[in-house]
Amino acid sequence: MTKAACVQRFMASFGLPAVQEAAFPADPVERPEFPYLTWSASFDALGVEVPVSLSLWYRSEGWVAVNAKMAEISAAVGRGGVFLLCDGGGVWIRRGVPFAQQMGDPDDDMIKRMYINLVAEYITEN
C-alpha cells in the first residue's frame, strides 16, 4: 500500500466519506453530502516530520456532533500516535499543535468545520 493510500485508509476509518483536498470536486453536485472529511498530507522519509491535516465538515445547528467526531479521532490517535504499515515500512501519525480548531463558513453559518492538525513521520527509506 502506498503512503498516500495508507493515509487515505486512515482518514476513511472514522465513518465519514474522506476526500483528499487536492481531489475535492469543484462541482458542488459531485461533492459528498454532509458530514464528510477532507484531508491533506505531505510525504517524506525516515527522520523528517511532516504536517498532515484533516477537516471535519458538518452542517448543523450546533457543535455537538462535530465535537464528538473530533473526540473520536483524538482518542484514536491518542497520546503516542498510531503506527500504520505501508510500502517500504510504516507511517507514524501523531497529534499536531493545536490538535483541533473550530472554524466556520463565511457564507453559511450552518456549516461547522473542525480543523485537525496531525504530524506524520514515514519510517521508510524513500
Next chain:
Amino acid sequence: MKFTKIPEDTFRKLQLNSGVLATTFVPETGAFETAGIIGATTGNLTFSAVPQLIDNADGINNAPRNMMELMDIDYWDVNMSGAFITVDANVLGLLLPSSVVNGVFTPAGELETSHFRELWWIGDYSDITDDTNGGYAAIHMLNVLNTGGFRLQTADKGKGQFAFAFKAHYSLSDQSKIPFEVYLKAGTAGT
C-alpha cells in the same frame, strides 16, 4: 547511493515515545496497569548503564592498554534521570528518603534499605503497539535511590518540575546480582 540505506525492517525495530516509570511490570506477559505508573514525566528520560572497567594491564611492562583478555568489570554504574510533573506521597517518597508522619516528610539523616526501591521503565516498541499484543522495551532497576537530591523548579504560568537522578545499587544479600536488566519484546499479530 549504495550505502545510504536503512534496514528493510527499520519500522519494526523502533522504540517510540517516552514510556512510563512504574513500580511493577510483568515482562513475561507484558501485563501492565496504568495505576502502576508512578507519575507523569516531562522532557527526556535518560538511562545509562556504564561498566566501570579495570585494566589489569596497568602496571605491566610492555602490555598494551585496553587488551580485552586483561579487562574486567569492577561494577556497573546505573542511572535514570528525568523529571516528574506530578507529585504525590509515592513520588515524594521516591524523590526524598524520608519518614512520613501525618503528611509531613522529614528527610532521613541515615539511609535504610527501605529507602531503596524497585523501578521499571517501560516503553512502546516495534510496529505493533496495541494494548493487547503491543511490543515493549523495559528496564528493571534494583535498589534505586534518588541521588540527585530533592529538586523543584517552578515556572510562571507553567507546571512545577521535580527532577530526579535515580541510581541503582548492588546488595550485600546477592553481591553478584547486577542491579539492572533490559527486556525487549516485539509486538505480535493479534489472535
